[in-house]
Amino acid sequence: MRNKTLVMFFSFICFCSFAVAQNYTVNSSYQLGKYGEYYGIAGSHWIKTWNNEKVILRGTVGLFAGYHWGERATMRDFKRIELSIESRNTMVTGKDYFNIIGGGYSFASYNQSTSNGLKPSDNNGLLFSFGFGTKISSPAVVMARYIWGLERGIRLGMEFDF
Numbered sequence: 001m002r003n004k005t006l007v008m009f010f011s012f013i014c015f016c017s018f019a020v021a022q023n024y025t026v027n028s029s030y031q032l033g034k035y036g037e038y039y040g041i042a043g044s045h046w047i048k049t050w051n052n053e054k055v056i057l058r059g060t061v062g063l064f065a066g067y068h069w070g071e072r073a074t075m076r077d078f079k080r081i082e083l084s085i086e087s088r089n090t091m092v093t094g095k096d097y098f099n100i101i102g103g104g105y106s107f108a109s110y111n112q113s114t115s116n117g118l119k120p121s122d123n124n125g126l127l128f129s130f131g132f133g134t135k136i137s138s139p140a141v142v143m144a145r146y147i148w149g150l151e152r153g154i155r156l157g158m159e160f161d162f
Contacts, residue, residue: 025159027143031064033153036078038066042157047085056088060104076118080108080151082127100145102129108150125150 023046031038042062049056062082068075084104090097106127111118131145143157 027157027159029062029143029155029157031066031147031151031153031155033147033151035151036066036068038064038078038080038151040064040080042082044086054090058086058088060084060086060102074113075110075121076113078108078110080106082106084127084129086129088133096135098133100129100131100133100143102145103127106149106151123150127151129155131155 024043026041026043029040029042031040040062042060044058044060047057047059060082062084064080064082066078068078082104084102086100086102088098088100104127106125108123110121110123112121127147127149129145129147131143133141133143135141141159143155143159145155145157147153147155
């Protein structure tokens with residue numbers, strides 16, 4: 001079961017990550033949290049850049065889906081939409097390495113199993129993130145970040161930035 005999940009994860013990351021143009025990107029990601037794992041896709045748009053693209057401010061919209069375990073195993077059909085703003089900063093580390101600081105709001109919905117069937121519920125709230133990224137080859141970028149919020153955990157992602 002675990003190997004099948006890893007194969008699906010790497011296939012999803014490799015085949016779903018692409019960039020539309022330099023100012024628009026689409027990336028895929030995988031998040032492992034305390035209560036579950038989530039797969040997602042996000043799109044971002046450059047809002048503003050400073051200092052010869054060493055600081056990039058982006059607006060991001062993401063869609064995540066996944067499943068829960070442990071205390072939250074009764075939650076089914078989990079879906080989350082995230083709206084956020086992130087800053088990529090390369091001032092200290094150079095253009096190939098950057099840090100990511102972000103904040104936003106998460107809209108989550110799921111069906112919870114009860115004795116009477118499924119009950120629709122939601123769980124909305126703020127989220128914050130901090131992480132690092134690097135270019136592994138000319139257009140390919142990998143990122144790892146920690147997400148604070150309702151569904152906190154480690155998020156790994158990949159995008160191609162042309």
